[in-house]
Amino acid sequence: MNFNNHFFLKIAILVKGGLVILFFGLVSCISSPGDASSISPANTDEMMVRIADIEIDSAYLEEYIAILKEESEASIRLEPGVISIFPMFPKEKATNIIIVEVYASREAYESHLQTPHFKHYKRATLDMVKSLKLIDMEAVDKENMSKVFGKLNS
Template identity: 65%
Template sequence: MKFQNISLFFLFAISINCFGQDTNMEKKDVAKGEMMVRIAELEIDPNAINEYLNILKEEAEASVRLEPGVICIYPMYQKENPTQIRLLEIYANKAAYESHLQTSHFKKYKTSTLAMVKDLKLIDMQAIDPESMAIIFNKLKQ
């Protein structure tokens, strides 16, 4: 089934998109209370899901690799309904998020997927225990 390939994609995306960031920056911004956490809820047109995931994969990988202020972009989908995508986005601060919106890879993602996205909700979150983030990421690296 094509959604088995989607599962493998997300395991790969997790390993790329939540590792390798500078923990000194994370600790500094967490200590100052500047970290920005957001959940994006998307519904994707079922006819475009595979194309959407390919574009998302490219954008998420580039964001984490190229932007020091992008701590994590963690894409997921609902097991029961793979067209329901969720992204956990963690930025060092609001300036890093605003900078992310101006990058060529994000603009390419946004314009090329516009017709594929049936619904989008952006939910700003507040971490309950932000100090544990560095521990979580270090544990994943082991």
């Protein structure tokens, strides 16, 4: 694995009374032409960050996770505008899937929705999902994001 083309986001999640608060220093994995240094302060303004909070029917959990892993891997590998699809769950509640999604732009997100792998994921998991909440996020310190990305390359 070439870490110049793959980097990780450290995410701290606090779950309190059903409220998920995310603090992040950077996002999951990236696989795109170029490297993390191509993310500059100028284009961090265009980035779209979204949290998907999904409740899965426990009868389908293993199947759902297999489909989700396939979709997130394909998104990162095939779509230059997908910076992160980072699924996780609270240790005490595996049926509550939280996904940190980061896109280079709104257009990259819209393009992602039209891909065959995303459409397959949506069709295949439709009856497995009990609830879905999408939360659009805003970075507290956009100027610092490029510094974090750059630090991961050093």
